[in-house]
Amino acid sequence: MTFSSPVFLFVFFPLVCACYFLIPARFLRLRNAWLTAASLVFYGFGEPTAMLLMLGVVAWSWICALLLRKGGAYRRVFLPLGILGDLAVLGIWKYADFAVDSVNALLHTTIAQPQLRLPIGISFFVFQAVSYIMDVSRGEAEAQRSYFRLLLYIAFFPQLIAGPIVRYQTVAEALASRKSTAEDTAAGLRRMILGLSKKLLIADTVGQIADTAFNASANAAMPLAWLGAICYTLQIYYDFSGYSDMAVGMGRIFGFAFPENFDHPYCAASITEFWRRWHISLTTWFRQYLYIPLGGNRKGKARTILNKWIVFLSTGLWHGASWNFVIWGAINGALMHIESLFQKKGRKPRRPWYMHIYTVLAVVLAFVIFRADTMKQAGQMYRAMFAGEIFSRAAFSPCVQLLSPLAVTVLLAAFLCATPLPMQTAQKIRAKGGALAETAGAVLTVVLLLLCIMSAAATTYHPFIYFRF
Numbered sequence: 001m002t003f004s005s006p007v008f009l010f011v012f013f014p015l016v017c018a019c020y021f022l023i024p025a026r027f028l029r030l031r032n033a034w035l036t037a038a039s040l041v042f043y044g045f046g047e048p049t050a051m052l053l054m055l056g057v058v059a060w061s062w063i064c065a066l067l068l069r070k071g072g073a074y075r076r077v078f079l080p081l082g083i084l085g086d087l088a089v090l091g092i093w094k095y096a097d098f099a100v101d102s103v104n105a106l107l108h109t110t111i112a113q114p115q116l117r118l119p120i121g122i123s124f125f126v127f128q129a130v131s132y133i134m135d136v137s138r139g140e141a142e143a144q145r146s147y148f149r150l151l152l153y154i155a156f157f158p159q160l161i162a163g164p165i166v167r168y169q170t171v172a173e174a175l176a177s178r179k180s181t182a183e184d185t186a187a188g189l190r191r192m193i194l195g196l197s198k199k200l201l202i203a204d205t206v207g208q209i210a211d212t213a214f215n216a217s218a219n220a221a222m223p224l225a226w227l228g229a230i231c232y233t234l235q236i237y238y239d240f241s242g243y244s245d246m247a248v249g250m251g252r253i254f255g256f257a258f259p260e261n262f263d264h265p266y267c268a269a270s271i272t273e274f275w276r277r278w279h280i281s282l283t284t285w286f287r288q289y290l291y292i293p294l295g296g297n298r299k300g301k302a303r304t305i306l307n308k309w310i311v312f313l314s315t316g317l318w319h320g321a322s323w324n325f326v327i328w329g330a331i332n333g334a335l336m337h338i339e340s341l342f343q344k345k346g347r348k349p350r351r352p353w354y355m356h357i358y359t360v361l362a363v364v365l366a367f368v369i370f371r372a373d374t375m376k377q378a379g380q381m382y383r384a385m386f387a388g389e390i391f392s393r394a395a396f397s398p399c400v401q402l403l404s405p406l407a408v409t410v411l412l413a414a415f416l417c418a419t420p421l422p423m424q425t426a427q428k429i430r431a432k433g434g435a436l437a438e439t440a441g442a443v444l445t446v447v448l449l450l451l452c453i454m455s456a457a458a459t460t461y462h463p464f465i466y467f468r469f
Helices: 006-022 028-044 048-068 072-107 122-138 147-155 168-176 182-215 222-253 271-277 280-291 301-319 323-342 353-371 375-387 393-402 405-417 421-433 435-458
Strands: none
Touching (some): 006 435, 028 147, 072 122, 182 375, 222 353, 271 280, 271 323, 280 301, 301 323, 421 435
16 A cells, blocks of 8 residues: 555545544554554555564564663663664665675575565665654753654554654654644645645656667667656656655644655755755765765775765665665765765855756756666666667657657646746645635645546556655
8 A cells, every 4th residue: 555546545544534534643652552553554464573673673662662761781782773773674684685786796606586576665765763762862862752653653554654753852742742733734635735736746757758669778869868867857756756645735734843854855956965855865874874874984085985975875775775875875876975976165165057057957867777787787878879770760760659648748837837937826826825825725626636546547557666665
């Protein structure tokens, strides 16, 4: 079950909301219990074994945090033990097959793969568990005495399987005391529908073009290869930012304030700025829990460079157990390092127009490796993009077939909505229009919802891309 599935949209979520608001606000423990039960049903729907694994991670983190808060020898033992225990779960279930394959290829051995089924969202809930333990050890968060409150923090269904990665102290107060106002509920529903629209109306449409191009990479002409690469760049943004919007919206409905996860990343003027705007909760996690503990930029230039490389190789590997992702992370790390060589200390970086072009081009090219199933397919795409056929009618024929009036309209909307312009325009209209603007906004929301319903009914179901991470 996922956010874009009919079962979730028309059965699960309405039922969860109805029962939640039927419980009086003063019975917060009962509301929390209902959300916890609903989250376990959501995650355990088709994944009962994975649910047990997640419950074990929460239990382990809860026990270790309670013990390390005693300080002294307890802290020295249970801080590393807690972190390593959580990361071991991630390492075994996500990377065991990759490690065995790499060893077999390097040493020419025939070690059998464990072939463990990858639990959905394991990278997200393990990282939240690790951040909780580290924050308790630093004194930035109080150890939660209630296992069930900690379980709700990690298992809460809006952000369980694809983020954003939420720090415990962000929601600690809301776990103990919160209110869900009518205004919050309305705003949360609007945000949720916006996210669903990004997924179903934009991401899935451009995703079909991207899939066609990558599947034909061996024989693709240059126009089709570039169209596919651009469409995938748009697909992954609207797919993942759409999920994040839905998570933020649903969290607000239930009284939780989740952090923003995207800030128009394709408007960045450098790869460094791109990563400040893209998957913000993940980059924040790596900065706070890996880069800074490694020493950050406090131990000399060589160590700073090494720390940054460790972070970006880890970021790539976090996305998947494949050399494609490691290389993708290395490319981003290399570009950031090159940018730092040309940046003068104490000066605010300039943002000339050509830096925006460079950034978007670099992101598109890097995402080819991210999307490709193998390095061979990535090589085929690059060959088609830079050495494929172009000066013939046959080279453009596949693009003409794919670019239907609907696809062109969606692409134009995708380019426009990747900028702050629609949001800024909406804010100005709302500030000047008063009640009329609010009514128009409500009508637009209903129209988007109806379009999403029609799209879900008419097209093949596509899960969110980041579910596999």
